[in-house]
Amino acid sequence: MGLHTSSFSDPVSDKVLLTLAYAHSSLLSPLSFDLIREISSYFGFQSSLVPALCGNTLRLFDVKGKTMRESMLNVRITVGAVYSFLDNEEILVVGGHPEAASAWLISAITSKARVLEDMGTRRAWPGICAFRESGYVFGGGFPSVCSAEKWDWRAGKWTSLRGMTYPRFAFTPCRHGYVIYLVDFSQSHKKVEVFGVNSEAFSTLPMRLPGFYCVSSLCFIVDGGLVVLCEASPSESVRWRLGREGKTEIAKIRSQGIRPYSPCPLLRYKDAVYYSSFDDRQLISFDLRTETFQKEIWSNETISTIK
Numbered sequence: 001m002g003l004h005t006s007s008f009s010d011p012v013s014d015k016v017l018l019t020l021a022y023a024h025s026s027l028l029s030p031l032s033f034d035l036i037r038e039i040s041s042y043f044g045f046q047s048s049l050v051p052a053l054c055g056n057t058l059r060l061f062d063v064k065g066k067t068m069r070e071s072m073l074n075v076r077i078t079v080g081a082v083y084s085f086l087d088n089e090e091i092l093v094v095g096g097h098p099e100a101a102s103a104w105l106i107s108a109i110t111s112k113a114r115v116l117e118d119m120g121t122r123r124a125w126p127g128i129c130a131f132r133e134s135g136y137v138f139g140g141g142f143p144s145v146c147s148a149e150k151w152d153w154r155a156g157k158w159t160s161l162r163g164m165t166y167p168r169f170a171f172t173p174c175r176h177g178y179v180i181y182l183v184d185f186s187q188s189h190k191k192v193e194v195f196g197v198n199s200e201a202f203s204t205l206p207m208r209l210p211g212f213y214c215v216s217s218l219c220f221i222v223d224g225g226l227v228v229l230c231e232a233s234p235s236e237s238v239r240w241r242l243g244r245e246g247k248t249e250i251a252k253i254r255s256q257g258i259r260p261y262s263p264c265p266l267l268r269y270k271d272a273v274y275y276s277s278f279d280d281r282q283l284i285s286f287d288l289r290t291e292t293f294q295k296e297i298w299s300n301e302t303i304s305t306i307k
Helices: 012-024 033-042
Strands: 049-062 067-077 081-085 090-095 103-107 113-115 127-131 134-138 148-152 157-160 174-176 179-182 191-196 201-208 217-222 225-233 236-242 248-254 267-269 272-276 282-287 292-298 303-306
Touching: 049 081, 049 090, 049 272, 049 282, 067 103, 067 113, 081 127, 090 127, 090 134, 127 174, 127 179, 174 217, 217 272, 248 292
Parallel strands: none
Antiparallel strands: 049 067, 081 090, 090 103, 103 113, 127 134, 134 148, 148 157, 174 179, 179 191, 191 201, 217 225, 225 236, 236 248, 267 272, 272 282, 282 292, 292 303
């Protein structure tokens, strides 16, 4: 297969094949709790929450229940920080602007923040992605760096990884199975790298990204392919897709002034992907059927939609 993953399409037959692939995968030990958790997550039993951090405020958007919970934090998160849910319902927050090595864990239940030891590298707008109770941080900074590191929740410390081959900045990594995809249109190298969670090693895919420049991008898996959205102009975005057989396609779509960037990995729910914006009380969705953006302004009482 062109991608290092199994299909992410919706038909039940594909999901059964994925289950069998997991059960026979050489990467996995015999059936275990971790395997069951991975399959359950794939079948849709994962969280429906999207976090948004702005200053000393945490907002949790529930895209399933269409509700929002707002809490005050005991720390202040600066612009340039990125964050991701861990499996233990904590949010790992790292970095800031100007470049910072700061890191926190914020409980999604109590909204209390715990200061962690600093990362080994100061970062602004790095890429972040979580797997189980570990968080992986890639690149970031001015100029962008190749270094990467891992927060190990069980050990309670940061571990330096071998580092990417190419620097990256202001991008949204996405994970499927045991692979994290790293795609960044802001760099001249135009290379796509993948990170193996088990091997903790990076490898470079053979294709190059199109030759245009975008300052930020979103990345997610859908229908067995890797999809990247990036800003071409204030009113237009570019959708680049890498299929399972290594085929690529590119198209322009209307973005209606909505910027395709998120400081947190995207949430796939039904036929849309959701992410939080930098703006106060805003949640953005991208409809996978119509390929249109939608901005929703939430309050604790009402939800209004801007199309």
